[in-house]
Amino acid sequence: MRDRVPGLQALRRVQSGVGGALSVARERSDRAYGSVPAMLRLALIAALLFAVPYYVNPMSGEVLFDARWLVVFRLVGLYIMLGIGLNIVVGYAGLLDLGYVAFFASGAYLYALLASPVSPAIDFPIEDVRWLFWAILPTALVLGAVIGVLLGIPVLPLRGDYLAIVTLGFGEIIRLFLVNKTDVTGGSQGLYRVQAPPLPDPLNDLTVSAHKEWYIFIVIGIFLVAFCAGRLRDSRMGRAWEAIREDEEVAASMGVNTVKYKLYAFAMGAAIGSLGGSISAAFTGSAIPDSFDLLVSINVLSLIVIGGMGSTQGVVLGAFILIGMPEFLRFREAADLLDLIDPLVPFADTRDWAVQIRDNRFVVFGALLVLVMVLRPVGIVASKRRKLEADWAEQTAGAV
Amino acid sequence: MSAVAEAILETKGLTRRFAGVTALANLDLTVKAGSIAGLIGPNGAGKTTLFNVVTGFYPPDEGSIVLDGHHIEKMPPHVITAIGMSRTFQNIRLFANMTALENVLVGQHLHADFVAKTIPETEAGEVIELSMAGMLAYRALFPARAVWEVLATVARTPRVRQVERKAVEDSLRVLEFVGLKGRHDELARNLPYGDQRRLEIARALATKPKLLLLDEPTAGMNPHESQEVVGLIRAVRDQLGMSVLLIEHQMRVVMGVCENITVLDYGEKIAEGPPEAVQRDKKVIEAYLGSAGVRGDDDAAEA
Numbered sequence: 001m002r003d004r005v006p007g008l009q010a011l012r013r014v015q016s017g018v019g020g021a022l023s024v025a026r027e028r029s030d031r032a033y034g035s036v037p038a039m040l041r042l043a044l045i046a047a048l049l050f051a052v053p054y055y056v057n058p059m060s061g062e063v064l065f066d067a068r069w070l071v072v073f074r075l076v077g078l079y080i081m082l083g084i085g086l087n088i089v090v091g092y093a094g095l096l097d098l099g100y101v102a103f104f105a106s107g108a109y110l111y112a113l114l115a116s117p118v119s120p121a122i123d124f125p126i127e128d129v130r131w132l133f134w135a136i137l138p139t140a141l142v143l144g145a146v147i148g149v150l151l152g153i154p155v156l157p158l159r160g161d162y163l164a165i166v167t168l169g170f171g172e173i174i175r176l177f178l179v180n181k182t183d184v185t186g187g188s189q190g191l192y193r194v195q196a197p198p199l200p201d202p203l204n205d206l207t208v209s210a211h212k213e214w215y216i217f218i219v220i221g222i223f224l225v226a227f228c229a230g231r232l233r234d235s236r237m238g239r240a241w242e243a244i245r246e247d248e249e250v251a252a253s254m255g256v257n258t259v260k261y262k263l264y265a266f267a268m269g270a271a272i273g274s275l276g277g278s279i280s281a282a283f284t285g286s287a288i289p290d291s292f293d294l295l296v297s298i299n300v301l302s303l304i305v306i307g308g309m310g311s312t313q314g315v316v317l318g319a320f321i322l323i324g325m326p327e328f329l330r331f332r333e334a335a336d337l338l339d340l341i342d343p344l345v346p347f348a349d350t351r352d353w354a355v356q357i358r359d360n361r362f363v364v365f366g367a368l369l370v371l372v373m374v375l376r377p378v379g380i381v382a383s384k385r386r387k388l389e390a391d392w393a394e395q396t397a398g399a400v
Numbered sequence: 401m402s403a404v405a406e407a408i409l410e411t412k413g414l415t416r417r418f419a420g421v422t423a424l425a426n427l428d429l430t431v432k433a434g435s436i437a438g439l440i441g442p443n444g445a446g447k448t449t450l451f452n453v454v455t456g457f458y459p460p461d462e463g464s465i466v467l468d469g470h471h472i473e474k475m476p477p478h479v480i481t482a483i484g485m486s487r488t489f490q491n492i493r494l495f496a497n498m499t500a501l502e503n504v505l506v507g508q509h510l511h512a513d514f515v516a517k518t519i520p521e522t523e524a525g526e527v528i529e530l531s532m533a534g535m536l537a538y539r540a541l542f543p544a545r546a547v548w549e550v551l552a553t554v555a556r557t558p559r560v561r562q563v564e565r566k567a568v569e570d571s572l573r574v575l576e577f578v579g580l581k582g583r584h585d586e587l588a589r590n591l592p593y594g595d596q597r598r599l600e601i602a603r604a605l606a607t608k609p610k611l612l613l614l615d616e617p618t619a620g621m622n623p624h625e626s627q628e629v630v631g632l633i634r635a636v637r638d639q640l641g642m643s644v645l646l647i648e649h650q651m652r653v654v655m656g657v658c659e660n661i662t663v664l665d666y667g668e669k670i671a672e673g674p675p676e677a678v679q680r681d682k683k684v685i686e687a688y689l690g691s692a693g694v695r696g697d698d699d700a701a702e703a
Binding site: 228231239246247249251252256257264 | 478489493498502505546554604607
């Protein structure tokens with residue numbers, strides 16, 4: 001009986017959520033400071049994330065828990081977290097940062113160096129990582145913020161493309177540092193056997209793999225991070241970011257210390273990226289320089305762009321599409337579906353599509369990016385403000 | 401502002417060059433505290449450049465700028481705003497996709513600072529008032545203040561809420577003052593042209609300046625609207641006690657509202673004085689109409 005409840009609740013939440021979303025879609029005042037609908041939307045997202053792995057067995061009517069989703073969601077969840085972090089920098093403050101992976105890597109190495117027995121940084125392997133893990137989470141936030149500020153100070157006089165190039169270089173510098181500074185970082189083979197702490201397991205009654213705790217942990221993490229990002233956006237600080245994005249010179253002449261607030265944006269984004277890195281090192285059990293290449297930054301940026309800049313729901317959706325899709329294609333259901341449509345497609349063997357899409361996913365991403373940019377430049381779930389800007393650009397272009 | 405004739409803004413030998421062009425040449429300008437001063441001159445005379453230089457957008461090449469007793473020639477724009485000067489723009493530069501209220505709230509930025517109360521000085525104070533040791537201590541505390549600002553914002557403490565509420569109330573009052581009552585939820589870009597000009601003034605007023613710089617506040621307005629803006633400028637001075645320096649092309653407005661007028665041509669000051677005197681000045685008429693205009697009547701400058 002207990003098992004039925006989450007699925008039903010989720011369904012109800014979906015229904016009320018859709019109606020609610022429609023009713024607020026055209027209304028501007030719900031962006032008022034500390035508005036309830038924003039909170040509700042966050043809650044809705046979290047509830048959905050919790051509810052999706054549950055499914056109803058059509059034979060018995062039982063509600064079951066599908067463990068495969070967890071493997072996917074763990075990764076998608078991590079990228080959602082990174083997306084929310086980068087969204088502060090790119091979506092709120094309008095600073096194009098292509099080196100986001102640097103912060104992700106710092107967080108990952110921070111934890112891995114302390115929790116891996118092969119770590120060259122410490123002689124004593126820490127046996128019980130339980131306290132270490134929880135202590136590292138706030139440390140990772142602080143470390144990320146500090147590195148963000150250190151990077152921000154030299155690059156903030158730069159704008160637009162120049163800023164993008166410099167941050168891109170910074171991301172590579174960090175990766176090369178990790179590869180080459182063998183005596184500190186373990187070099188290109190990375191750190192492995194990183195120990196993970198046992199996490200509390202509130203859904204103990206459902207028998208699934210060990211991924212579940214991580215999944216729950218990350219969903220809670222996403223919720224917290226999204227909450228903080230939302231609070232920052234709807235505040236004096238968020239207004240300063242918006243003003244900087246709209247017109248930096250005017251913002252300065254209204255008394256906004258633009259350098260300070262750009263640094264804040266950098267630091268906040270970096271802190272969240274670094275937090276994500278520590279979590280990722282713990283659950284993947286490794287930190288390898290190769291996994292911190294430019295592609296991570298590009299992926300996070302792409303999911304923001306596709307989902308909708310400045311919008312948390314957009315980040316969630318973008319992560320599911322970009323990060324989740326290749327994984328979903330491994331599912332038996334995907335193969336079944338492709339089998340099913342095979343007779344309808346005369347000249348191709350649709351059963352190959354799953355593999356082909358997975359193998360050529362960057363081609364697919366590229367096409368998707370182009371498609372979104374052409375059809376809906378604000379992203380699939382446009383943040384209200386980005387939507388307005390796009391409308392405006394269109395109107396102005398029409399007028400000229 | 402205690403002494404009657406004290407200068408709120410004083411520039412000495414102010415020079416600014418762009419490549420080969422001297423946009424401002426050795427300019428001495430004084431705006432008396434509590435006065436409404438005008439700045440006129442033909443297109444390209446350097447009026448807007450002067451605004452850009454004194455507000456810190458471009459650093460001056462030479463010369464000094466003193467605002468309310470502080471040397472501001474090397475200060476960044478936000479500190480100059482904190483000391484007490486803010487401006488509007490010739491080509492309206494509102495935050496177009498923010499509401500009227502949000503625009504004014506950005507203007508309130510310095511006065512909605514919930515961190516400043518825990519520290520004796522504001523950002524301006526940091527630069528001006530503190531001793532070297534005090535300044536170092538203040539800077540050293542920056543990380544602590546930054547962390548506090550972020551945490552308090554996320555936690556939305558009662559103090560943050562209170563400051564925010566007051567900022568919103570003050571902003572609504574400013575909007576009412578400029579005649580935009582009830583329009584606070586509209587996007588800046590959806591406002592009619594005249595209201596956008598008013599909103600720019602409101603945003604500048606929200607920084608609580610001692611000196612308000614208005615760059616062609618009545619540009620593109622009909623005589624009736626211009627007259628309303630003149631009323632608003634007078635109210636700024638009479639009710640809010642701020643000094644005003646305005647650039648203006650409509651002579652009816654300049655002559656009607658300004659107590660003292662400075663005329664620029666090719667970056668140089670060619671005349672200065674009360675409206676009647678400037679109106680009759682031969683050099684001014686020449687600058688506007690060419691040398692043939694010198695023989696014309698007194699209203700020539702108004703053309």
